Amino acid sequence: MGGLTPDRLSRYRELRRELGREGLINLNPIQRGGILTPEARRALLEFGDGYSVCDWCPPKTPRLDRIERPPVADFLEDLAEFLNLKVARVVTRCREGKFIAFSSLASPGDCVVVDSLAHYSTYLAAELARLRVREVPHSGPPEFRISPQAYQETLERVRRETGKPPALVLLTHVDSFYGNLTEAEEVGKLCREWGVPFLLNAAYTAGVMPVDGRRLGADVLVSSGHKSWAASAPTGILALGEGVAERVLRRSEVRGDWSGRSFPEKETALLGCTVMGAPLATLMASFPHVVERVGRWEEEVRKVRYLVGELERIEGTRQLGERPKRHTLVQVESEGFYRVSQKHRRRGFFLYEELRERGIVGIQPGLTRHFKLNTYGLSWEEVKLVAESFLEIARKYGLGIT
């Protein structure tokens, strides 16, 4: 402990988040849906202490999902209703939800089908569950679409390869690269025809846009509280349909060989309880806002389409992914800004710095040729300021504007 001097430790005493300042417009693609509501900020302080939600855990059947003060039990019922599935749990991360589904519904060595735009954590969750991954191809540039037809073909390929259907099919409802929205309902139908459980990764959709798990045919729906439900990290949502709920939430069967201790009330894959404090409180406190905001999704899509239209006025600049946009996450390709960067003394950092000077952050520093942004929850005024700022920077560096 010789090195842990007061001087060294002082770095932890005043942790500041430079980009969280009021007045900044943050376009970070993973952060727009996770900005807390005022209610959630109050809940954070109220439930900041460790195990704060456990004050009134029912002593005879202690389990997070049964706590009534604060109303965790009610919340999980309402959450399941909101997603139109049978039962819901809060887990520590969306990726933990995927791992839980993979390890409950498939066995080591099984094949699982995932779209080729899946988040990296989807691949890791399958790897940790010792499954083999088979990918559904996308259509390539510029739209990178994932089609239900490609799912059909991949299912057939797996059957040819292994002699049976995959153990599970996963679709990333909206992907993190292009913000493409894939036709989950058709993939859901296909899964039903094949008799394969369907896992919908709604990390970028549930909580910001309307998502009806039953209509989409999801057996398992996972989402991310800190990505799309105005909640603190780490919070994941795991919602289950009737056909799989019991298997995924199966109870513990272990028994101590000497003591005889057993825990038949505990849900094994959850390791008992999950988010026992502040982030769960933020998820609950923001829930009324989330229920309301998904009804305003069409307006969010109008804003992103407006911004894309303005950005595409810049020489050599286009939106990648499906057209027209149906989600607020965008990948932009700009040969124009890239050419500027090659002659600029700050190289690719010029774009970040020019935006930063205009109060706009969240574009990854250094990128110009391909960069991502997300307009979710910005006001029209902010979206217009973002558009004007990009146009202004383009003009400043001599790029043509149509």
Place this chain on the structure above:
Amino acid sequence: MGGLTPDRLSRYRELRRELGREGLINLNPIQRGGILTPEARRALLEFGDGYSVCDWCPPKTPRLDRIERPPVADFLEDLAEFLNLKVARVVTRCREGKFIAFSSLASPGDCVVVDSLAHYSTYLAAELARLRVREVPHSGPPEFRISPQAYQETLERVRRETGKPPALVLLTHVDSFYGNLTEAEEVGKLCREWGVPFLLNAAYTAGVMPVDGRRLGADVLVSSGHKSWAASAPTGILALGEGVAERVLRRSEVRGDWSGRSFPEKETALLGCTVMGAPLATLMASFPHVVERVGRWEEEVRKVRYLVGELERIEGTRQLGERPKRHTLVQVESEGFYRVSQKHRRRGFFLYEELRERGIVGIQPGLTRHFKLNTYGLSWEEVKLVAESFLEIARKYGLGIT
């Protein structure tokens, strides 16, 4: 969604924690070490938004443990130094740390040896990793001691049963039933002799008392930020010795069969990143305080011994577990209060209610014959008030005081 009316949703708008009020003395056995510092409360608000710590994630090798603003990378190094082990990670819960160790260091079907006072989540983590659990017996009432000798015997029993040593040995450093401190160093030596990895569950020790992982012979040390590090839930600590670090933190080897995508920088068992926000910020912000407070452990032990001495003045009342106490978590047995409860119109609830009237909470409502409490971090004044309150209640109901 018919049921999600504004009226129904209003229950989530103002979440309040009745027992978090200032002025209350909270004896809840799992909560004393998880009360936030003022620094942590500030950090909560600063990093409340989802993915708030990811603003400056290094784009080329994005990983939580490599972030320098806020100083996550530094913190993990300091954390490893504090615990005197090679490398540390923050995971979502202590139990996740156990599962990660179990699934990395043992294979399905293997035997793992655990003390019979282990937390239920230890059993669940082993079950989820598909391991067989073999328990180390305790000495029974009234002390319920776990001895290194009993570990030796259990290791021999496993070798007789399976023809080989267990894949891993776990010791709960201080257990959650009696607050007994077991001689980890001797169990560590035994494990080294047997060539078996040693997992120390320091959920109730690291963060409140000095714990030197290397000296105790721990290959893996897990702890709970929300239990013992003045942090918000969910936060777990996973610290690793040289011999096992690489196996536990092995990198991803999965590869997309169509896209060729791979993630060789990601740590598979962590599913990539873990606590991407507020609770990690609280853990970091409280760390200087934690480093300082473990040096005051002896004073904490003096306080609990004082309280036990006073409680045992009450007719029919004794402390269970090892004597004298070496930890602040206590289980009390009181035939005296139990007899009172049998005639009281509020039955067992009278004790909780009498304490509540005196500003003391955290004893489980309804319990009198056996109840647990924790004095960690209470001032001498508060400990004396607790002692006086118990004596006053005993007198009120006619119990003798020696």
